Amino acid sequence: MSDAEVTSEKRTSGRRAKASRGAAQISQLPLRDVTISFAPVELAGPDQVEAIHRTSIRILSELGIRVMSARVMDIFEAAGAIVERAEKTIRIDESLVAEALKTTPPSFTLTSRNPAKRLTIGGRHMAFGLVAGPPNVHDCVNGRRSGNLKDYENFIRLAHHFNAIHIIGNQVTAPQELPANNRHLDTYRANLTLSDLSFHCTAIGGGRAMDGINMMAIARGISVEEMAKDPGVITIISVNSPRLFDDAMAEGLIAMAEHGQPVTITPFTLMGAMTPVTLPAALAQQNAEALFGIVLTQLVKPGAPVMYGAFTSNVDMRSGAPAFGTPENTKANIISGQLARRYRLPYRTSNTNASNTVDLQAAYETGMATWGAVLGGGNMIYHAAGWLEGGLTASYEKLVLDVEILQNMMEILRPIDFSEDELGFDAIASVPTGGHFFGAAHTLARYENAFYRPILSDWTNYGAWEAAGAKDALTRATAVWQQALRDYDEPALDPAIREELDAYVARRKQEIGDGEP
């Protein structure tokens, strides 16, 4: 991370300049490579993991997957799968899965226009993503409203500002005032000009995927061919569980894989609705669907980077409403990681909640799911900042809450120095029994950075807290995102590149016209 440290240093200098203009800055953690320092939890035993695998193979070979794309049927047929054209069903056996897993890379990198922010996805690495997809936005000052470009841009600024957010997901909120068939261009432009992070291309059809690939290549000043060897964007293919791949998603997957950009296969599996109510069955079905998409990527381009995606939670059986951050969701997050590791694949998971407002429920559900994602050894934790209302709202205050949770987790995962000096015998010897360590030399040498400094928690005593207005954490969260937007420094971008991006967007809007869905 020496490059990153340099960049972080630069940014700090930028902030110092801004601070000298008078604003108080938020003290956040520096940019850091997050890795899990301990062995992920094995919630299922080895035999149980094998039972899930075995059931998945039965699903793939006996029941099959329905695919709406003739091209996908062609690809699988050529590979020896059993393709029933009339039913649009493809059945594959274990050997085809095993063959594909021979070429899937165990990890890959994602490089944005700032090479110091290159992410390694796989192994012990962990990246946190901005919330993706909500039609609405909310903050405590202006209330709930439809997604729009102004809020979209603010969320990108916040993602760029907070070092705990590593990647931009698929449209943090849809700018609904813009035409549905070309607004992805405006959002890509915002990602590339307001931040220097990698981002997620919308893979509904090949066109949107290609636009993301082309625009990231422009921003990096490289060709699409060069980017095929050094990927810069990612996408997620959501399976329409149970066992259905739609046409547009298949086209997006193919475009990304052909161009060497990583694809995540994520079955959207809410137990009781899209899968059986039992966790082992939900995981077996999720696993079958994920493996199917993973095989497809390798048939399109052997060695194409691909990630094992999991999004298994449950519904409320009384209402059918989706629930997130539940015990079932947390367990699924952990065991899905065991499955991904069985296949030596990078693992995408998430840490979502079902609360309608930024309240205790939002906090404890997110906390539960985050721990599930971390204990599962998640390599990419998607929707990690800003998700509210079951994914229907991107929330400013929730983003602040989430950055606090993510920073806490980063500190928990940070390796501990056990040198003799840190073991502190001499320091302990220097303080008399019943005394205190505030003034010890060992303390004074370290006190500034000894402990994590929260961005949201308030540790003042009750009297001082009350005297300062008795502000709860939600009220403080509003002040934090407002301050973060003031602190935000737009990353420099070569004017020629900016011009080229603008020209690309204008040209593509013309080309698309009223076409493309």
Place this chain on the structure above:
Amino acid sequence: MSDAEVTSEKRTSGRRAKASRGAAQISQLPLRDVTISFAPVELAGPDQVEAIHRTSIRILSELGIRVMSARVMDIFEAAGAIVERAEKTIRIDESLVAEALKTTPPSFTLTSRNPAKRLTIGGRHMAFGLVAGPPNVHDCVNGRRSGNLKDYENFIRLAHHFNAIHIIGNQVTAPQELPANNRHLDTYRANLTLSDLSFHCTAIGGGRAMDGINMMAIARGISVEEMAKDPGVITIISVNSPRLFDDAMAEGLIAMAEHGQPVTITPFTLMGAMTPVTLPAALAQQNAEALFGIVLTQLVKPGAPVMYGAFTSNVDMRSGAPAFGTPENTKANIISGQLARRYRLPYRTSNTNASNTVDLQAAYETGMATWGAVLGGGNMIYHAAGWLEGGLTASYEKLVLDVEILQNMMEILRPIDFSEDELGFDAIASVPTGGHFFGAAHTLARYENAFYRPILSDWTNYGAWEAAGAKDALTRATAVWQQALRDYDEPALDPAIREELDAYVARRKQEIGDGEP
């Protein structure tokens, strides 16, 4: 747990009777033996655990512990320790520690007046305790106020009512309107009449400890000698870190150990104040202090049940204020479990927070600390329900939040059935691609108990939630504790035993008079 299930069944019947009188009941998890189903996390490597141990032994043998009790000095001197009478310092070497660890039991039981609620403390078992010690209480209806017997009794009712709370800690709040030297008698009586749980005796001096032992023996209808073989109460000895044991605590420890009742040795170690700022040093000091107390229990009575206690968190270095639920606290909770397992001792930890109000901070700090306690394999998680404001307030709404967090954790820890039927191949085969499982036979056979039902989370959609008054989780928590107090059934108690308890309290108050501190 067959006995417990019977009892649970009985309680359910009791509730049904009450429900027929018209009140809607809270649907909570049944009484359950909570065990951790996976290997606890190893955050420190084996060499690092040994480095902590080695440093602790140096602290004990080179620096020693200061003890204010002549009796304790006599005991250690007789065992071969180096006792400096003038400095009141005792130094012990590793052999004395090793000798003590030969007789410490790896687990023990705690039996209350309801044998179905017998707790096993040790191994993979996990018990959750009510908050202990706050001088204040708070609820959102009546605000913040000084501790008093009425609130004390309500908290005992809530602890009895919620199956996720297994044990009553030391005075959930001090009833400050009662005389300080005898109010422990009123609180013990409340514990024994309003609940059927085991509880914690105040071990400030031998008198309070003996009162707890005597009263539990009365409630169980057995002699103190019988209870020595089948313990019923527990205490915690808080070390005055760094390296100081006061007289009253030593007397309490001795009284409990002599009578076969379990003792927990918990150094109160806030990094930066009572220990150095570095985590390895804090753990080394905590470990030395805990081992010292553990040796003392075995010198008093070889084989006496004893628990390794940890309460290591940090202070805010800018203000000196204590902080809880921090990354440092979470890490300490995990590594302390590794130390306890190294010594084959049951492990007491806690899951606290520093928030001044029941807000996002209270939720995420508690969530972090709870995961640390669970991943550390905590056998007793103290202060698990109701702790607020750094331990200065017992909160009704926080208790509800905590029960929700604890119930979530109980469900995450519940072993998963991986039988063929649960793997659900036939169920998956029965639903067409793109269909849903709501009506599947596999679903219908299980839907009622398929998923955890929260007591606090609201999973309705935004429109329905808004129409129902847009109540956030804190508002709902108030309704939950109010309902729980309405649902509460006082456990039956033989009138003769009640009379005997009353007589004991009256006699002891007379005896104590203006004496005893």
